[in-house]
Each structure stands twice: as C-alpha cells, then as structure tokens.
Amino acid sequence: MTEPTHTHAWQARQDEVRLGCVAGFPVGMNWSVLVIAWLLTWSLATGGLPHGAPGHAAGTYWAAGAVAAVVFLASLLAHELAHSVVARRSGIEVTGITLWLFGGVASLSREPETPAADLRIAAAGPGASLALAGLFGVGSLAVEATSAPHILASVTGWLAGVNLMLGLFNLIPGAPLDGGRVLRAIVWRLRGDRHQAALIATSAGAVVGYGLIGLGLTQFLVAGGIGGLWFVFIGWFLLNAARAEKAHERIRHALTGVKMSDAMTPATSVIPAWLAVGDAIERHALTDRIDVWPVEGFDGRIAGVVTIDGLRAVPVDERTATQVSAITIPADALVQVPLTSTVIELLGRADSVVDRPVLVSDGDRVVGIVTGDDLERVAGRRLGATRSHH
Ligand SMILES: [Zn+2]
Structure with missing residues (x-):
C-alpha cells in the first residue's frame, strides 16, 4: 500500500513470516494478515455471497469466501510487486515485500533520485490495482453471461470492487499513501526541491488522516455502527505514519552531506x-x-x-x-x-x-x-x- 521509510521497514520486519521469493523479491507476511483473511472469508461466507448468490450450501459459501480472500491477498501482492518491479527498473533495490494489516509494504533500499522515477514507482501500485479491478470486472460480466453458477460472478465482482477501492484509496494525495508520493513527485518536479515536496506531501497526509478521523466519528455518531470506527482507526494510523515520515524526512535532510x-x-x-x-x-x-x-x-x-x-x-x-x-x-x-x-x-x-x-x-x-x-x-x-x- 505504501512505500515506507527504512524505519517502517525495520518495524515491519520484526514479526513477519517469510513466505518465499516472488520475481526475485523476498515476500513476508505479518500475522495480522491472517486476521484480515479470516474476517474477509467470514463476512463473505455469512453475508455478501449468500446475499448475492442465494441457494448454495453453507460449505460452498465458506470455500468461495476463502478463495476470494486468498485472491485478494494475491491482489495486494500484485500491487506491491508493481511498485517493486518499477523500482528495480529505476535502479533501486527492493529489500522485501511485507503484507500486513493495512495492505502491503515494499521496502526500497533508497529514495528515487528523480521526480520521474518517484512518480513511476508510486503510480505503479494503484495502476496495478485498477487494472486488476478492470480484469475482474470484465471477468465477472463474462461469467454472468454464461450459465456458470452465479456465485462465481459474485466472487469476481467482489474482487473487482475491492481492487477498485484499493487503487482509489491509495491515490488519495497524502503521504505515506501512494497518492502522496505522486503529489511529492509533482511538487518536486514543479519546484525543484525534493525536501520541500516531501514535507508538503506528509502535511497533506496528516490532513487526510484528520479528515478520515472526522469522517469516521461523524458516521459513528450519526449512523452508529462499527464502520465509522474503522475509518477512525485508519485515519489515526495514517496521521501517525505521516508524522513519522515527516520527522524522518527532516532527519534525512539534516544528515544529507554528513560524512x-x-x-x-x-x-x-x-x-x-x-x-x-x-x-x-x-x-x-x-x-x-x-x-x-x-x-x-x-x-x-x-x-x-x-x-x-x-x-x-x-x-x-x-x-x-x-x-x-x-x-x-x-x-x-x-x-x-x-x-x-x-x-x-x-x-x-x-x-x-x-x-x-x-x-x-x-x-x-x-x-x-x-x-x-x-x-x-x-x-x-x-x-x-x-x-x-x-
Ligand atoms: Zn502502493
């Protein structure tokens, strides 16, 4: 989901499980991913799928839910792989990919040297998610046109929806979201000052964090329910990540040129x-x-x-x-x-x-x-x- 600073990468690495190598990148998984996979399977098997495609046995819903959850995790991985492949092509080593609670993290060994490379690497992830959304969307329509069981169209339709959300959410222009990197690259290009661009992008990230918290609290107070609290949680996480990144950026800038x-x-x-x-x-x-x-x-x-x-x-x-x-x-x-x-x-x-x-x-x-x-x-x-x- 995001391209963190090195500090984040270190933090993520401590409690991860190695899954192996994909395209030459070591891939790991945080235990929190199992919780997400379980929640997705459960909500699909007991809610989304029986509602969208009635008439199947409970076991079928659970199996289809589990498959959908696994394919979703593979979609997250594809998002991070897209960042990683483009980074590698720009000459930046990727030390690993970690899947965790809020998506994925591709750890770059250093920062891109030009705004163009910064932009390409940042945009590749959401680009991959949106492309997958398109593929699953077309697949879902194609399946629906055949006599295949309706549950297949439900699963592919859901996968199209979550990839669309993943792509769009990450394009919100606030670091450390991918959209924040896109913003940084554009400001960097326009003003020619990477440090200033990074500070603007992280400030925008903090604004996005506050916005999500406000939105979530409003939803919780007006409509009730747990959905609003999830926004608050994500907003709080983004706010902290944006602040940490700003602090890191200041330190990085201060240390530039130090022998x-x-x-x-x-x-x-x-x-x-x-x-x-x-x-x-x-x-x-x-x-x-x-x-x-x-x-x-x-x-x-x-x-x-x-x-x-x-x-x-x-x-x-x-x-x-x-x-x-x-x-x-x-x-x-x-x-x-x-x-x-x-x-x-x-x-x-x-x-x-x-x-x-x-x-x-x-x-x-x-x-x-x-x-x-x-x-x-x-x-x-x-x-x-x-x-x-x-
Ligand atoms: Zn991303």
Missing part, C-alpha cells in the same frame, strides 16, 4: 577481549566519554564492539569472573562501512544502525563506531543549526 568521519565516535580507546568486565567498567566506562568501544580480540584484530549497556547488564557479583569477550557483539554480526562513505548511504542500507553499532573502517583498520545515538545527535545539531538560521 561518516563527522558522525562516528573515533576508536581512540580499545577494550581488550580478555579484560574482566569490572575492570572495563573502571578503566573505560567511568572515564572515557563514549558508550561503545571496539574490542581487541585475542589475535590483535578488532573482534567486535561492547556497549556500556552490555557492560552494565552483567550482575555486579559476576563482573570479576566475566571477560569482556563474553558480551562482545562479534564484528561479523555488524555492518562495516568505509570512512569515506556518507551517513545517507548508511541509512539506505536495510540492515543497519537501528539497534546495532556500525563499524567504520579505513582499509582493514577499524577507525570508529557509529550508533543510532550518534546519528540522532548529528541530526539534532544540524536541525538546530538550520532552525536558528531562519
């Missing part, structure tokens, strides 16, 4: 792997003004890093007997970037910085460490600096 050497904590103090945790705390944690250290391995190379939280987590009475090596995060579990790279390049990687420090190397020597805190500090400083200039 790794400006963001990292230089590896001036190294803790040997064989040091007792108690000694490490005394000699380093209490005196060095940093909270993550490279750990020198038994072979003299950097074996990984240890954090101040890691040191403190060792119970006081075990600190003498525990070596730092026991709580070292091994180097091969960490992302390593060259000193000459930029922070934005790091943010483009799907597997970095959120919960693990990143090693910065000059040749094969580790010269520094970058943590999420470091990036926040740099971004905060630069945001503060830009604010005071205006």
Whole structure:
C-alpha cells in the first residue's frame, strides 16, 4: 500500500513470516494478515455471497469466501510487486515485500533520485490495482453471461470492487499513501526541491488522516455502527505514519552531506577481549566519554564492539569472573562501512544502525563506531543549526 521509510521497514520486519521469493523479491507476511483473511472469508461466507448468490450450501459459501480472500491477498501482492518491479527498473533495490494489516509494504533500499522515477514507482501500485479491478470486472460480466453458477460472478465482482477501492484509496494525495508520493513527485518536479515536496506531501497526509478521523466519528455518531470506527482507526494510523515520515524526512535532510568521519565516535580507546568486565567498567566506562568501544580480540584484530549497556547488564557479583569477550557483539554480526562513505548511504542500507553499532573502517583498520545515538545527535545539531538560521 505504501512505500515506507527504512524505519517502517525495520518495524515491519520484526514479526513477519517469510513466505518465499516472488520475481526475485523476498515476500513476508505479518500475522495480522491472517486476521484480515479470516474476517474477509467470514463476512463473505455469512453475508455478501449468500446475499448475492442465494441457494448454495453453507460449505460452498465458506470455500468461495476463502478463495476470494486468498485472491485478494494475491491482489495486494500484485500491487506491491508493481511498485517493486518499477523500482528495480529505476535502479533501486527492493529489500522485501511485507503484507500486513493495512495492505502491503515494499521496502526500497533508497529514495528515487528523480521526480520521474518517484512518480513511476508510486503510480505503479494503484495502476496495478485498477487494472486488476478492470480484469475482474470484465471477468465477472463474462461469467454472468454464461450459465456458470452465479456465485462465481459474485466472487469476481467482489474482487473487482475491492481492487477498485484499493487503487482509489491509495491515490488519495497524502503521504505515506501512494497518492502522496505522486503529489511529492509533482511538487518536486514543479519546484525543484525534493525536501520541500516531501514535507508538503506528509502535511497533506496528516490532513487526510484528520479528515478520515472526522469522517469516521461523524458516521459513528450519526449512523452508529462499527464502520465509522474503522475509518477512525485508519485515519489515526495514517496521521501517525505521516508524522513519522515527516520527522524522518527532516532527519534525512539534516544528515544529507554528513560524512561518516563527522558522525562516528573515533576508536581512540580499545577494550581488550580478555579484560574482566569490572575492570572495563573502571578503566573505560567511568572515564572515557563514549558508550561503545571496539574490542581487541585475542589475535590483535578488532573482534567486535561492547556497549556500556552490555557492560552494565552483567550482575555486579559476576563482573570479576566475566571477560569482556563474553558480551562482545562479534564484528561479523555488524555492518562495516568505509570512512569515506556518507551517513545517507548508511541509512539506505536495510540492515543497519537501528539497534546495532556500525563499524567504520579505513582499509582493514577499524577507525570508529557509529550508533543510532550518534546519528540522532548529528541530526539534532544540524536541525538546530538550520532552525536558528531562519
Ligand atoms: Zn502502493
């Protein structure tokens, strides 16, 4: 449904089930999808289908409802695949597709570089949904013209309807909806300023969120029923997503051009792997003004890093007997970037910085460490600096 920032992608990844690869893209599913599939099957089997095509056995309705729900999920996947294929053609790697409660998420490894690519990638998803709506619509009419059971036409007709809604809803011009990206691409093209365009698109997203909440509350108060609350729920979700994206955009903008050497904590103090945790705390944690250290391995190379939280987590009475090596995060579990790279390049990687420090190397020597805190500090400083200039 949306093309989130990297942060969203990380959040989505934590509780997902891998389904396999489609067209070379890893596809995963959040557990909430099963709830949606069940709700759709249930509402079709007990309401929509018996109403549209009476006279079948209950088992037939349940089977047809389940098939319709699965094909709907496949339609969601087709929507995300359309975004992903177009992104890949624009030279942007797609790290994965996740289906979840509000549709799907295709995680792009970086932002499009031109308004045209931004527009193409954004429009591809709703385009696919609308094309599917057309196909199912024509299919439904064709089935109806034959002597096939009416329930078949009901299912294809329903699939046409939900794909139409999916396509149109996503075209509402507010980020993070696809329509918001379309808006961003257009403003970006017209004004030549991507950052400003992104801020406008996320503001529009917040307006859409408030609008849905207002609409839902009105419907709930006037007509009663649970339908209005669903709008409130979606509106609230959109509002939060738009705000998060705006915050992310500000940070991204603030970090543009920042070199790794400006963001990292230089590896001036190294803790040997064989040091007792108690000694490490005394000699380093209490005196060095940093909270993550490279750990020198038994072979003299950097074996990984240890954090101040890691040191403190060792119970006081075990600190003498525990070596730092026991709580070292091994180097091969960490992302390593060259000193000459930029922070934005790091943010483009799907597997970095959120919960693990990143090693910065000059040749094969580790010269520094970058943590999420470091990036926040740099971004905060630069945001503060830009604010005071205006
Ligand atoms: Zn989409």
